[in-house]
Each structure stands twice: as C-alpha cells, then as structure tokens.
Amino acid sequence: MFTTARFLLVGKPLPRVEDSLRIGELLRWAVMSAFGKDEAGRYSAPPIFSGHDLPQGNRHQHAFYLPYDSSGHGYLNRAVIHVPAGFSGDQRLIIGRLRKIWQRDGGKWRLILEGIGGVGVGGSLVEPSREWTSVTPYLHPWHAKNGFTVEDQIRRECGERGFPKPLRIERLPSISIGGRDRYPLHFHRIRARRGLSQPDRHGSFWQIEFSEPIGGPLALGFGCHFGLGMFVPQ
Numbered sequence: 001m002f003t004t005a006r007f008l009l010v011g012k013p014l015p016r017v018e019d020s021l022r023i024g025e026l027l028r029w030a031v032m033s034a035f036g037k038d039e040a041g042r043y044s045a046p047p048i049f050s051g052h053d054l055p056q057g058n059r060h061q062h063a064f065y066l067p068y069d070s071s072g073h074g075y076l077n078r079a080v081i082h083v084p085a086g087f088s089g090d091q092r093l094i095i096g097r098l099r100k101i102w103q104r105d106g107g108k109w110r111l112i113l114e115g116i117g118g119v120g121v122g123g124s125l126v127e128p129s130r131e132w133t134s135v136t137p138y139l140h141p142w143h144a145k146n147g148f149t150v151e152d153q154i155r156r157e158c159g160e161r162g163f164p165k166p167l168r169i170e171r172l173p174s175i176s177i178g179g180r181d182r183y184p185l186h187f188h189r190i191r192a193r194r195g196l197s198q199p200d201r202h203g204s205f206w207q208i209e210f211s212e213p214i215g216g217p218l219a220l221g222f223g224c225h226f227g228l229g230m231f232v233p234q
Contacts, residue, residue, distance in 0.1 A: 001086040005095050005116040006123055007079045009067065011109035014075035017177050018187045020067050020136045024227030025192050026101040027065040027079055030111070034094050048085050051225065059160055061085035064225050066217055068135065068232075070124055074178020079111070080122050082217050092116060119215065128213040129233030134175060137184040137203025138229040139222040150204060157220045164211045172205040191223060198222055206231075 009015075015023050028051075035045035047053045048062045061084045067076040081095060096116055102108035115121035140153045151169045158166055174181045184203035191198070200222060208231065221229035 002089070002092045002117060003083055003086050004119050004122045004126075005081045005092075006114045006121050007081075007098065008112040008114055009077050009079055009109050010112060011107075014077055015067070015109070017069050017074055017076060017135070018182065020076065020227035020230070021188045021191070021223055022103075023067040023076055023079070023101070024065040024223075024225070026103055027067065027081065028063070028226065030098055030101045031063070031065075031081065031095065034098055046087075046091065048083050048087060049091075060225070062225070064217060064219055065227065066125065066219060066230060067227055068125060068230065069177075072178070074180070078114075078123065080125055080217060082119065082122060122217055125230075125232065126216040127233045128215045130211075130213050131207065131209050131234040132214075132216075132218050132231035133207045133234055134172065134205040134230070135177075135232050136228050136230045137187050137189060138206055138220060139189060139198070139200040139203045141199065141222045143199045154206065154208065154220060158208075158210075161220075163214050166208050167211050168207075168209040170207045170209075172207060175205050187228075189223070189228065191226070203228075 031049050032043045032045050035043060038044045043050060051062050054062055064082040066082065067079040069076055070078045096113055098111050100108055100110050119126050140150045142153055144150055154169055155166060174183050189201060189203050216233060218231040219229050223229065
C-alpha cells in the first residue's frame with residue numbers, strides 16, 4: 001500500500017521554517033490542482049487528499065502535507081505527503097507528477113520526487129523514537145479550561161491516534177532554528193481558509209516522551225495536516 005511521498009524542495013530563496021503552515025497549504029493546493037476539476041468546476045481530488053467530505057471517525061487518516069528542514073539551517077528543503085489510510089496506484093501516478101508549488105505573489109519552488117511508497121520513505125520524520133520535540137508550534141485544538149489543560153489535550157490526541165500514553169510532557173519556552181532562538185509568535189499560525197474555529201492562536205512548544213518508541217510522522221493540534229504541531233524524533 002502507498003502511504004507516503006517525499007520531495008526535495010528547490011528554489012531561491014527557500015522558505016523559512018517559520019513559514020511551514022503557508023508551504024503546507026500550498027502543497028495541498030498543488031495536489032488539488034494535479035487532480036483537476038470536474039464538469040461543475042469543482043476540484044476532483046479524493047477526500048483523503050482534499051480533507052473534505054470525510055467519513056465519520058476518520059481520525060486523521062487523510063493527507064498530511066508536511067514541509068520540513070532536513071539540513072538544520074532553518075529553511076524548508078523537503079516535504080512529505082503522508083496519507084495514513086493509503087492511496088491507490090492511479091493516485092500514486094498523480095502525486096508522482098507533482099513538479100512545483102506556487103503562491104499568488106509569484107513565489108514558486110520546484111518539487112523533485114525522492115521516494116514514494118510506504119511510510120519508510122518519509123526520512124527523518126518517521127524514524128521510531130520514544131522522545132519527540134516540537135519543530136513548529138502546537139496549537140491546542142479545543143478550548144483549554146480547568147480540568148482540560150493543554151497537556152490533557154496532547155494526551156487525548158495521542159490516545160485518539162493510537163499512540164501509547166505519554167510518560168512525560170514538558171513545555172519548552174523556545175526552540176532553536178538555524179542557531180536562533182524562536183518563539184511561537186515567530187511562526188505563521190493562521191490558516192488561509194477563513195471561518196475556521198481556532199481556539200489557540202498563540203501556540204506552544206513541547207517535548208513528549210512515550211513508554212515505547214513510536215514511528216512518525218507526528219503532527220498534532222490545529223493545522224497539523226499543514227505543518228503546524230510537528231514533532232521530530234530525538
């Protein structure tokens with residue numbers, strides 16, 4: 001079964017890690033365009049790629065569009081499309097033909113396919129580990145209140161994804177990107193799609209330790225399908 005595709009991102013300048021959400025959304029639009037439109041002018045991408053009209057109980061089995069920095073220099077140079085539910089051979093051909101992402105102001109970047117297949121082609125994002133650390137802000141998806149803290153929300157999400165119960169959840173004041181301390185406010189955190197309920201507009205960084213190694217990719221919270229709430233294995 002095909003679940004994952006990894007691309008090299010090429011262009012000058014490369015986007016910053018702080019723009020992960022924007023690039024994740026552009027990657028989705030590139031996929032939507034690749035599937036084309038139907039006779040009514042609507043995008044014909046299947047729900048597992050569009051995220052629309054999903055069956056109840058989907059539980060994040062549709063596509064994650066995850067740009068990331070594999071060099072440690074602070075710039076996004078790779079991207080993974082991960083569909084836990086899997087996709088067909090015909091859909092694989094369409095994803096494999098992706099060649100670029102672009103934005104309205106003229107910025108564009110080339111996509112070079114590095115691998116497509118099982119989750120193992122996801123590179124450093126999927127390596128099993130007990131400890132995972134934020135690389136983009138986690139935005140809690142429900143309203144925080146007494147008895148339902150941000151830590152509680154992380155535990156709930158991990159349980160819903162089938163991960164073991166975290167042994168430790170530690171909040172980090174900042175993370176280092178390209179040798180610079182970065183805070184959640186440095187990141188683009190608002191979805192381009194209007195009208196979405198967003199309980200958390202600030203975000204936070206975390207380190208999560210599980211009782212046993214889990215495989216990635218690991219992305220949680222609001223906007224996790226587009227590059228927010230991403231964690232990397234230690």
